[in-house]
Amino acid sequence: MSATNEELERQRSKRKRVNRMKKMIITTIITFMLTTVFVLGFLCFKIVSLQRQINSLSASMAEAKLEAEEEAIASDGELDDLYAVDNMDNLAEAGDIPRVYLTFDDGPSSNTDEILDILDDYNVKASFFVIGKDVEEYGDDYKRIVEEGHTIGMHSFSHNYSNIYDSEEAFIADYNKIHSLIHEVCGIDCKYYRFPGGSSNKVSNSSMSVFINYLNSQNTTYFDWNVASGDATSQAFTADELVDNVMNDVVKYKTSVVLLHDSSNKETTVEALPQLIESLQASGAMILPITDETTVIQHVSVVQ
Numbered sequence: 001m002s003a004t005n006e007e008l009e010r011q012r013s014k015r016k017r018v019n020r021m022k023k024m025i026i027t028t029i030i031t032f033m034l035t036t037v038f039v040l041g042f043l044c045f046k047i048v049s050l051q052r053q054i055n056s057l058s059a060s061m062a063e064a065k066l067e068a069e070e071e072a073i074a075s076d077g078e079l080d081d082l083y084a085v086d087n088m089d090n091l092a093e094a095g096d097i098p099r100v101y102l103t104f105d106d107g108p109s110s111n112t113d114e115i116l117d118i119l120d121d122y123n124v125k126a127s128f129f130v131i132g133k134d135v136e137e138y139g140d141d142y143k144r145i146v147e148e149g150h151t152i153g154m155h156s157f158s159h160n161y162s163n164i165y166d167s168e169e170a171f172i173a174d175y176n177k178i179h180s181l182i183h184e185v186c187g188i189d190c191k192y193y194r195f196p197g198g199s200s201n202k203v204s205n206s207s208m209s210v211f212i213n214y215l216n217s218q219n220t221t222y223f224d225w226n227v228a229s230g231d232a233t234s235q236a237f238t239a240d241e242l243v244d245n246v247m248n249d250v251v252k253y254k255t256s257v258v259l260l261h262d263s264s265n266k267e268t269t270v271e272a273l274p275q276l277i278e279s280l281q282a283s284g285a286m287i288l289p290i291t292d293e294t295t296v297i298q299h300v301s302v303v304q
């Protein structure tokens, strides 16, 4: 009887152990399943939020691309109203008598009187695109230029590129300064202009069309050049070389507008001038001052 009891007792405790193990296994399975469900839920949430971020990023990228395209179109539009002038009908043909316009920029200075003396010696008229900043010292040369039959033109008051080309307002203010200065000193309503750096300069912040349109509104004609003596390049040409540079080019055109400088550091230009005039005269060229009849030489122009 006691053996049967022992046996029953053992079976009961075995059943208990088995039940405990079953519970443990079930609990483990349930815990595992719950964890899995939780992790899956978390991952799903992450995926959705990442997808949202990607969508908003690609939307803002598309927006930025559109803006860049619009900007490109806008700047193309600015260039559209400027075009390079080819001057093809100015190419020399057999039998042409070359017309040569000597133009002096950046003066008056300590060299201007000597240049005027040389021009007087040869009875040659030229054109001076003057600046205004040294007027107190050289104002008399403004008068002398006009009185001796040369053409006076404007080359800005300050000759400070970053200032003049900063905005339309800055350009107009500088233009009015040099225009009224010439009017005060010489009694002339000056209608000729040379852009510092030329109309094709690459330093202007604004489109040159803004400034060209302003000059047009003032009935002021701007002249660039098609022959450069080279007296303003970094290369230090000798007087002979300056003459050669001009003589090599003037044969190409009916009308040559020659770029020279009468600023204070251009002694070589003064030195070259007598020989230049003699060479031009020997070649049969006419040396003339700029007038309203002069063929206008421009690098760029605006579409009308």
Ligand code: ZN
Pocket (backbone or CB within 6 Å): 105, 106, 155, 159, 196, 197
């Ligand atoms: Zn200049």
